[in-house]
Amino acid sequence: MNPLIDLRSDTVTKPSPAMLEAMFQTQVGDDVYSEDPTVNELQAYGASLFGMEAGLFCPSGTMTNQIAIKLHTQPLSEVICERTSHIYLYEVGGIAFNSAASVHLIQGTRGKITPQQVADGINPDNIHHPVTSLVSLENTSNKGGGSYYTLPEIAAISEVCRQNNIPLHLDGARVFNALVATGENPQEYSRYFNTISVCLSKGLGAPVGSLLLGPKPLIEIAKRVRKALGGGWRQAGFLAAAGLYALKNNIQRLQIDHDRAALLGKVLQETSYVVEVLPVDTNIVIFTLAPEVNPNVFISYLEGKGILASTFGPQQIRMVTHLDLTDAMILEIITAIQSFKD
Numbered sequence: 001m002n003p004l005i006d007l008r009s010d011t012v013t014k015p016s017p018a019m020l021e022a023m024f025q026t027q028v029g030d031d032v033y034s035e036d037p038t039v040n041e042l043q044a045y046g047a048s049l050f051g052m053e054a055g056l057f058c059p060s061g062t063m064t065n066q067i068a069i070k071l072h073t074q075p076l077s078e079v080i081c082e083r084t085s086h087i088y089l090y091e092v093g094g095i096a097f098n099s100a101a102s103v104h105l106i107q108g109t110r111g112k113i114t115p116q117q118v119a120d121g122i123n124p125d126n127i128h129h130p131v132t133s134l135v136s137l138e139n140t141s142n143k144g145g146g147s148y149y150t151l152p153e154i155a156a157i158s159e160v161c162r163q164n165n166i167p168l169h170l171d172g173a174r175v176f177n178a179l180v181a182t183g184e185n186p187q188e189y190s191r192y193f194n195t196i197s198v199c200l201s202k203g204l205g206a207p208v209g210s211l212l213l214g215p216k217p218l219i220e221i222a223k224r225v226r227k228a229l230g231g232g233w234r235q236a237g238f239l240a241a242a243g244l245y246a247l248k249n250n251i252q253r254l255q256i257d258h259d260r261a262a263l264l265g266k267v268l269q270e271t272s273y274v275v276e277v278l279p280v281d282t283n284i285v286i287f288t289l290a291p292e293v294n295p296n297v298f299i300s301y302l303e304g305k306g307i308l309a310s311t312f313g314p315q316q317i318r319m320v321t322h323l324d325l326t327d328a329m330i331l332e333i334i335t336a337i338q339s340f341k342d
């Protein structure tokens with residue numbers, strides 16, 4: 001039996017032998033005392049990549065987002081984000097649970113919102129309304145099928161935030177996919193965002209972890225919030241070593257994932273049983289099956305060929321490319337897609 005070809009997410013990757021070697025070789029210490037040299041190095045390196053002052057290594061992107069929201073909001077205030085944002089849809093209502101804040105949802109286009117929509121979403125100073133205290137963008141957008149913002153788009157939204165004195169957070173779970181697609185410099189991001197969350201365990205291939213980046217005083221408070229959430233970890237340097245390895249070796253190769261995703265999108269487009277493929281901008285392929293095709297039948301068919309994909313909405317399927325795929329696997333996927341009979 002061949003190994004499974006897992007397209008459910010880019011979170012499914014396992015550490016490569018070279019990454020494992022880096023993990024075994026590293027130095028560790030107690031991070032609650034800030035004495036883990038590898039965690040410290042990862043935090044400083046991640047921050048420097050984005051031109052930020054400081055970083056905080058956390059177990060998940062959900063935690064880095066939730067800590068950031070906690071830092072920027074107060075109870076009775078509000079976060080502006082797109083309707084399909086991860087922070088709203090996939091973080092278990094954590095904004096209410098952790099921050100007692102409200103959410104102002106904007107209907108965007110493929111997960112992206114405009115400066116005008118942000119401006120219109122800011123509440124007037126009126127006792128009836130929650131105080132608008134944060135705007136959060138997602139780049140790339142998961143639900144948008146890996147769509148991304150360009151720097152000029154980000155700059156325009158940031159300008160609206162600046163004029164209204166509202167901080168701007170980035171859920172950059174897949175920000176490197178956006179940066180590889182645009183060729184933009186991550187250093188520029190620090191001009192526009194107050195805080196940035198970056199996942200190491202998505203396309204970059206680390207087993208665990210995300211970074212929260214921002215100004216030093218804010219990251220010091222973030223470390224206390226992380227501790228209160230039970231996230232004060234000890235010899236986490238073994239995991240941080242994987243993150244460092246990922247940042248130093250696995251960014252540029254994301255282009256391979258994008259090319260493979262584009263190829264799968266093209267093959268799907270050419271079948272009779274797929275009615276729509278969202279534009280494939282990065283490593284996520286979202287497509288809609290014809291009404292007569294039962295998505296569970298399609299998923300089971302793929303499973304029979306050793307291929308895993310996920311349902312992603314009514315009639316929608318998601319496939320995500322990542323660094324544990326090979327050219328041979330891509331060929332197997334293409335053959336399976338082309339052989340499906342509805």
Ligand SMILES: *Cc1c(COP(=O)(O)O)cnc(C)c1O
Pocket residue numbers: 059060061062063065086087138140141142171173174199202210
């Ligand atoms: C995966 C993801 C996160 C964080 O997820 P964790 O599983 O908690 O690490 C945040 N935002 C987006 C857009 C994501 O895709």
